[in-house]
Amino acid sequence: MPFSMKNPFHAVPALVKNNSSEINVILEITCGDIVKYEYDKNYGMVVVDRILKTPIPYPFNYGLIPQTWNEFDNDPLDVIILGNKPFYPGVLVPCRVIGMLSVDDNGERDDKVLAVPIGDSRLSHITDLSDIDEKELESMIYFMEHYKDLEKKKVEVTGTVDAKTAFKFIVECQECYNTKFDIK
Template identity: 40%
Template sequence: MEMHQGYSHFHRIKQDDAPQILNLFVEIQKGSVNKYEYNKEVGILELDRVLEGPTVYPTNYCDVPSTWNSGDNDPLDAVLFSSGEPLMPGILAKGRVIGMMEMLDGGEVDHKIICVNAKDARYDHVTHVDQLAPYERKDLATFMEIYKFAIKGPGAVKIGEFLGPEKAYELIKESMAEYEKKFGTSTKN
């Protein structure tokens, strides 16, 4: 499904502070069992499915507007660590990039950019993915490995390494260039 430029926030929200700070569109809030997908035709979130078993999203799950990942033919995905209340789906949040997690989903490259909430002072000291608590990285990797189990079967998702911000910056720049090539529009104001 091609993104309709008239409705889609992916074309209107730019990335002026990238690759260090990203504008993120929150799709799924931390703690949710509901998986939402952005309906590009009408410009709203819709319920894709309810996760099975005791699985919940360990972080806020976001899309990165004005980026393109040819591996899964969608904008880049990001996870956003934030303290306090989970962020509401459909809002714009600023994420400070601290790294990325390598991931293959059904053989397609689907790496996750890892951010902390740029407006959350409790994460001000975190500048590298290695500074997250070990359980935070483990919860994220385990969740990503098992949440598609019911629809794709065991082993469909493969987790690679957690990499620092410099590698994430490279991926972000590449995906912004892919976006500009695919849609013929700038990723910055």
């Protein structure tokens, strides 16, 4: 019998448990890296998209929520994972939603969910955006607004939202996924 592997984007649920505010994140980009990896939904694996032209490494881990679809940028919903410990691209990181950055990426809405890893006890006190250090938030925003500077593309963080509002958007993106991929 031939070996068959399920595509994690379709096989892994968005939520860690039903009716939970904890999400699964497929990691794409490692904290401290300048390689822009992207999850290829067709191949079911992380591929190298490009090397950042701006010599500013990602100050956070970055990934996507499986079984979600952001209709504004036509991609799975993106997640910024707080913390400075790098994870490997392709791993699954269970996280707690704490908020969201509203982002305009070269004229396209491309919001980023903010989350903390459930398995990091040093971040267990963070349950909402108001719990994180202001300097850490400023650092994330600075990176987002400048990592494409040398590509002559404009990225602007237009605001932030709390965990409850972010989670509502995740649910909307789950519904968009179900519609796009004809899931009943």
